Amino acid sequence: MWGLDALHLARIQFGFTVSFHIVFPAITIGLASYLAVLEACWLRTGQQVYRDLYHFWSRVFALNFGMGVVSGLVMAYQFGTNWSYFSEFAGGVTGPLLAYEVLTAFFLEAGFLGVMLFGWKRVGPGLHFFATVMVAIGTLISATWILASNSWMQTPAGYEIIDGRVVPTDWMAVIFNPSFPYRLAHMGIAAYLATALMVGASGAWHLLRGRDNPAVRKMLSMAMWMVLLVAPVQAVVGDFHGLNTLEHQPAKIAAIEGHWENEPGGGVPLTLFGWPDMAREETRFALNVPHLGSLILTHTWNGQFPGLKSYPPADRPNSTVVFWSFRVMVGLGLLMIALGLAALWARWRGSLYRCRPLLRFALAMGPAGVLAILAGWFTTEIGRQPWVVYGVMRTADAVSSHGPAQLGVSLLLFVAVYVVVFGSGIGYMMRLIGRGPAAAPAHDPMTGGPGHVRTPARPLSATGGGDEHLPGRMED
Template identity: 60%
Template sequence: MDFGLSAFALARMQFAFTVSFHIIFPATSIGLACFLAVLEWKWLRSRNPLYQDLFKYWLKIFAVAFAMGVVSGIVMAYQFGTNWSEFSRIAGSVTGPLLTYEVLSAFFLEAGFLGIMMFGWGRVGEKAHFFATLMVAIGTCISMFWILSSNSWMQTPQGIALEHGILVPKDWWAIVFNPSFPYRFAHMGIAAFLVSGLLVTGASAWHLFKGRRDALVKTSFSMGLWMVLLTSSLQVLVGDQHGLNTLHHQPVKLAAIEGHWETNHQEPMPLLLFAIPDMQQEKNHFELGVPYLGSLILTHEMNGAVTGLKDFPRDERPNALLVFWSFRVMVSMGMLMVLMSVLALWLRYRQRLYDSRGFLRFAMLMGASGYIALLAGWVTTEVGRQPWVVYGLLKTIDGLSHQVTAPQVGLSLTLFVVVYSIVFGSGFYYLFKLIRKGPQHQTLEHQEAAGVGHFKTPMRPMSMLDAEDLDEEKKS
């Protein structure tokens, strides 16, 4: 079962498929964990049960996303040994320890306190529970730190030496804090907060659009919009600095992003809004651009020179068509996020934030924009690095396992598609049911049974569904 493709092409497709599924769950978990910490902090300060009820609701969504992230991440790790054993052999002395640090310092921290966070209400003290929530939130950020450090090193490798065909670490400080790491870490961290902020905003907008006007939905909507305003504005600045870093360390990727073929030595570079890059003819079709703006954005000079794709060997150029458009999808989503934030500020001023059906419809549609931008940005990053798996040192094709065959990879890819469709399809279905139900006020009986300021929590993970959830499941 090789679909007429090589083992190399199928192995890349398989990894792209699994990582695309995986990345959306950690991004959701990182943002929601910090959102939960903010909700609990606000409850501890104000004793307003509204924040407690919101915590209970978003905790369920966080738990499902976290679980699916763990499962999908394990599958990715196995591929390093099955499909990419040569990469593991050559670069494993660098990437292996970095991923181990992630498990030891982050995953154990998250796993150790996750149970207290999810099932500890009313069973541990308030401060102890808040501490557990903080540890989970911090753990997700530490996990992102090590994963981004490993990926950034593959983009801008430093601190190593090539000995007998093996990449050997020489300076761990240079490896961990490689030149692109600070920008990637900031860019990805902000993206994670945008993903969760837009999820909260979109879900709340749906309930407002359907007629709910209670404080739970309004508070979620307002907090989500404030988060999107802060992070979308900050992402513009970080993205600019990340682009300058890419221009310096990965100029061929930047040239592909811009569809830039000829180095502009004596003339300004335009910013292309639309084009169809042609890898064979080494030119763009149907160009539409803004004069001078490309040089100004990329070099901060009106006539700044940017190296073109033709100055690089053909076999070291990424797929310009794919990189060009994935980047523009990401940027387009970002511009819409900024637009939504500006409109929200205007509607707040006009006191129509919760009543403008046009804006609520827009916010509902924007709920998925964070995921679209995240995946488009990931395609830009990873496809733009090709044909290298460790930039400038190890080509992707040289990291492929020698023994793996096209039928083997084709079969496993087919199984992945089938299993993922069933398992994660069920997970998404349940997430949508939770979002559709929305946050609920705690009943007086719950508060009396669990004590003042607490709600009852289950003893077992599968008991996270409350009685109303179970009734809905039976009816459906």
């Protein structure tokens, strides 16, 4: 179908579904921790603005959590349908890691999620806050297990191959494989940045429309502090991650840099822009900064690392793709740092909530965190090719024995269903955000904290849809 074989169709299908899925857990991780901070601030200060923000963002969290669970189930099934040979070969490692995620993180989240979403009027403040914190911890534990599995595929360790199958010999080495700490930190920070940018864009949107209230100001202020503090940290973590990748996956770094071969006695330039041509084995139209590649990747003036020509053509990642996906990620990261600094300047001048150029900048940066996550994920996964388990199993050997027609039809069905289901979910989430936070009426008996009164709740009421009596309901 479309001139593509089963391998490429299976890769496209997996890439399409994972691109949808990765967004929801990332926002869920960030929002869960944000909700814990909001409730802690409310309990400590008693200021209603934190309570209002908690109720507002808990609805967005509930919707993201649901879409993340649904899209995650599809991902799990694909290992058995489209990548059965990979499951047979490496299931001894990846299977238990995914099972640990269910037994720890998912059960923890599920056990306390109901209390968090529906227990505001049913339990005391201490227990409700504890439930919120447990959900936040659960999201981080979930990310830990998933990244342990994926990192093992990038830098496998602690195993032997017996009778054609991977057998774990050291679970500590499997989990804490060489790239795991860097990838966990990088992804966790990315989730917090993506959430902060979304929250900040929401605040900027309402301020630009003249909806100026304490809750809107507070969420913009908190988001800008988060971006200012965390975006530079992400740059440092990214540098360490790059050095780790150079050590364990040098071909990926060569592809990212569009670096083909070393010049004797000379340093490696940093190619800012260009077009890596896999057929011609050169980066065309390259704009280079001499020696800067050596400084960044080896921290020396004339340091060198292997170019793509050091590897057989069959072992080279697609430099054309990862060269640009990496630069999209880095470019967005630099814009995040610029946004944090601009917000700090406006805050110092007392115009954080009135500076319309800054508010427009914050609004435009709303999707930047999600886009950076996707660009980074493409860089990581495409840069690993042609290996599904780096240096151990090729992707071509992992795909199931399906025909192109079967995979093409299922891909079309996935696209149609995802556009309808998740498109509707994302649209509804944007409408929720568009309503904005607003304080509940002072006479409303529901405005107390946890344990104030007992109220019935329906599962869909977590998103506030159509229930006039939900605590802290936000009006248009």
